[in-house]
Amino acid sequence: MVAASRLDETHDTGGAERVFLALRSRVVSGELKAGDRLPPERELALKFNVSRPILREALRSLAMLGFLEIIQGSGAYVRQPDIALVSDFLTFCMAQQPDVLDDIIQSRIAIECQAIRLACEKASEADLNRIAASLTSLLDTLDDPVLGGQADYEFHSGIVRASHSPALSTLYRALTPLLMQSHVSRRRIVPSGIRNFLVDAHKEVFLSIVDRKPDEAENRLREHFAIGDEYRRKSLIAAFSKSSPDRQT
Amino acid sequence: MVAASRLDETHDTGGAERVFLALRSRVVSGELKAGDRLPPERELALKFNVSRPILREALRSLAMLGFLEIIQGSGAYVRQPDIALVSDFLTFCMAQQPDVLDDIIQSRIAIECQAIRLACEKASEADLNRIAASLTSLLDTLDDPVLGGQADYEFHSGIVRASHSPALSTLYRALTPLLMQSHVSRRRIVPSGIRNFLVDAHKEVFLSIVDRKPDEAENRLREHFAIGDEYRRKSLIAAFSKSSPDRQT
DNA sequence: AAGAACTATTGGTCTGACCAATCTGTCAGC
DNA sequence: GCTGACAGATTGGTCAGACCAATAGTTCTT
Numbered sequence A, B: 001m002v003a004a005s006r007l008d009e010t011h012d013t014g015g016a017e018r019v020f021l022a023l024r025s026r027v028v029s030g031e032l033k034a035g036d037r038l039p040p041e042r043e044l045a046l047k048f049n050v051s052r053p054i055l056r057e058a059l060r061s062l063a064m065l066g067f068l069e070i071i072q073g074s075g076a077y078v079r080q081p082d083i084a085l086v087s088d089f090l091t092f093c094m095a096q097q098p099d100v101l102d103d104i105i106q107s108r109i110a111i112e113c114q115a116i117r118l119a120c121e122k123a124s125e126a127d128l129n130r131i132a133a134s135l136t137s138l139l140d141t142l143d144d145p146v147l148g149g150q151a152d153y154e155f156h157s158g159i160v161r162a163s164h165s166p167a168l169s170t171l172y173r174a175l176t177p178l179l180m181q182s183h184v185s186r187r188r189i190v191p192s193g194i195r196n197f198l199v200d201a202h203k204e205v206f207l208s209i210v211d212r213k214p215d216e217a218e219n220r221l222r223e224h225f226a227i228g229d230e231y232r233r234k235s236l237i238a239a240f241s242k243s244s245p246d247r248q249t
Numbered sequence C: 001a002a003g004a005a006c007t008a009t010t011g012g013t014c015t016g017a018c019c020a021a022t023c024t025g026t027c028a029g030c
Numbered sequence D: 001g002c003t004g005a006c007a008g009a010t011t012g013g014t015c016a017g018a019c020c021a022a023t024a025g026t027t028c029t030t
Helices: A015-029 A040-047 A052-064 A082-096 A100-122 A125-140 A146-163 A168-188 A194-211 A214-243 B015-028 B041-048 B051-063 B082-094 B102-122 B125-140 B145-162 B165-189 B193-209 B216-245
Strands: A068-071 A077-078 B068-071 B075-077
Touching: A015 A040, A015 A052, A015 B051, A052 A068, A052 A194, A052 B051, A077 A146, A077 B145, A082 A100, A082 B068, A082 B082, A082 B145, A082 B165, A100 A146, A100 A168, A100 A194, A100 A214, A100 B102, A125 A146, A125 A194, A146 A168, A146 A194, A168 B015, A168 B082, A168 B102, A194 A214, A214 B216, B015 B041, B015 B051, B041 B051, B082 B145, B102 B145, B102 B165, B102 B193, B102 B216, B125 B145, B145 B165, B145 B193
Parallel strands: none
Antiparallel strands: A068 A077, B068 B075
C-alpha cells in the first residue's frame, strides 16, 4: 500500500477547513488586525496549496462569521466581528429550547440587577440624564405601545449602560432581540390601568440610583419585575379561562 | 438594457450569500429540523441556479457556523448548533475590549445571584446533593490548585444548574471559558491562609439554599464574591509594590 | 443467511476560463 | 502644474467539466 505520506498535516480535516482554521487563528490571535487586507485569493490559494474554489470556501465562511469583509475588485479585509452575530446565534440556540421566551426574563433580571448595583457606584451625570430622559419619554408615550416599549427599553438599557461594565452591556445587547420578542407579547396584554403604577415603579428605581443606594435600587427593580411577572400570570389565566373554548390549533 | 428580471430576488448580494441566507432561514424557521438531510450538492446548485463551487461556499459557511454537518459520500445533515460556538465567539468579541477579564466577573455575579434565588425555589434533592458533593471535593482538594479550581467551578455551576433556568445555564456556559481564564490567574495568587475562610463561605451559601432563603443566599454569595475581589486587590497591590522595580516589558 | 465484491451516489478538489468591480497610472486638456 | 478621463491591471465572482475519495446500496458468492 502507498499509505505513508500524510504526516506533514497535523490532523487532516479537508483543505477548506484547514485554511479556515489557520486564518481564523491569525485573526483571534491578533496577528491580523481589523482593517488589514489579505493577499489576493490566487496568491493565498498558492500559499495554502489549495485551489481557488476551496480557498474561497474558507474566505466565504470567515466572511459569514463576520471576521472578513470581502469587496469585489478590492480585496478581503479583516473586520471586528459584531456582537449582533452572537445575538443571532444565541437567539437561535435558545429558541430551540421550549419556553425560553418565558425564561429569558431571568437572564434579563440577572443582568439588570447586577448592573443597577454597579450603576449606583459608577453612574455619571450623563448616565443619569439619559435615564431621566427615557423616564420622560415613558410618560409621554403611555398610550403608544410601540413608542412606549421603546422608551421602556431605553430606560432599562440605560441602567445597564450606566454600570460601565462592557461585559454586562455585551450580554444585554446579545439578549435584546429575544427580550424584544417576549417584551412585545407581554406589553400587548397590559391594559392602561396598570401603566401609571409601572411608571411610578420606574421613577422609584431611578431615584434609588440617584441616591446611590444599591440594595434599595436592586430591591425596587426586583419588585418591578415581580409585579410585571405577577400581572402577566394573571393576564394569562384570565385570557385562558375566557378564550379556552376558542383555543384551536 | 436587459435589467428587467431580478425582481424575484429580495436584494441581490451575490449568489453564495443568497443561498446561505435562504438555507439558514429554513433552519432557524424550523422548516429544516436537526437530522434532516439536504439534497445533493449538484441538485441544490441546480435549484438555486448557481454553480456547484458557489453552492459549496454557502454549504461550507453553514457547516462552519455549526448549522450543518457535511459527511463525504453521504450528504449534508442539519445539526443543532452547539452553544460552544457562541462561547467562542463571545470570548473573541469580549477579548477585543481591554480589561474584560477583570470585568467578566460582573457577569458571573449577575448570573449566579439570580440563579441562587431561583435555586432557593426550585432546587431538587438531586441538585442539593450535587452541590453538597462539590463542597466535599472542595474540602478534599484544598492543596491542589487545579482540582480545587475544578471543585469550585462545580459548586458554582451547580448553583446555576439548580436554578432550572435554561437561559441562565446557557449564558453561564457561554461565559465559562472566559471565567476560566480570569479564574486561573486569580487562584494562583491566593495563599493557603484564606482558603479555609473561602470554604466556610461556600458552606454558608449552600446552607442558605437548603434553607430556601433567597435574600440570605444572595447576600452570602455577594459577600463571597466581594471578599474574593477585595483579596485580589490586596494581592495585586502587594505584588505591585514588591515587584515594581522588576516589572519590565 | 452472512459476508464480500461491485456499483451508484455524493462530497472533495482541481483546472482554466470568463465576467464585473475596483484600482492605478498615464495622458490629454484646462 | 493640476485635474479629469480613459485604459490597462488587479482582484473578487462565477461558471463548466472533469476526476478522486468516501459512503451506501445492491448483487453475487459462499
